[in-house]
Ligand SMILES: Nc1c(NC[C@H](O)[C@H](O)[C@H](O)CO)[nH]c(=O)[nH]c1=O
């Protein structure tokens with residue numbers, strides 16, 4: 001059988017790649033770890049620190065609007081969104097999670113800019129800690145690598 005054509009983005013940043021990170025301040029102790037993981041992942045895979053911009057928002061619910069503004073600015077190759085939504089005593093958690101995930105996905109589809117979902121949505125603080133640089137890894141770091149891969153993949157498709 002003939003070899004098929006495969007498109008796959010390498011996890012090595014193109015020269016001059018610019019990344020924006022939207023960070024939600026709610027549960028800041030967790031989000032700082034996610035932000036640090038995202039920066040670490042970007043730098044370790046070739047993005048220059050001067051080409052990384054972080055924007056703080058009050059909470060995860062505000063992420064999509066700022067992600068959209070950054071994506072539409074044309075200044076960034078990818079937008080990484082980090083936050084920590086931890087269930088409380090009411091249904092507020094569900095509304096926040098639903099709108100944040102839907103909003104972030106919509107920004108990517110509407111702008112064509114890779115927008116990565118690095119918001120941890122957990123039942124308790126222990127689960128959030130585990131996903132912010134301990135036994136379950138760091139969602140911010142994971143999103144950084146996915147951002148680089150997506151930028152390279154889309155460039156391949158457009159070439
Ligand atoms: N409970 C959490 C929130 N709630 C705040 C909202 O995200 C939003 O800022 C507020 O409703 C005003 O619009 N945000 C988180 O990021 N994490 C939470 O656990």
Ligand SMILES: CC(=O)[C@@H](O)COP(=O)(O)O
Nearest residue numbers: 086087088089090092093
């Ligand atoms: C995810 C939330 O919005 C949550 O922390 C709010 O807590 P509560 O449901 O107890 O008001």
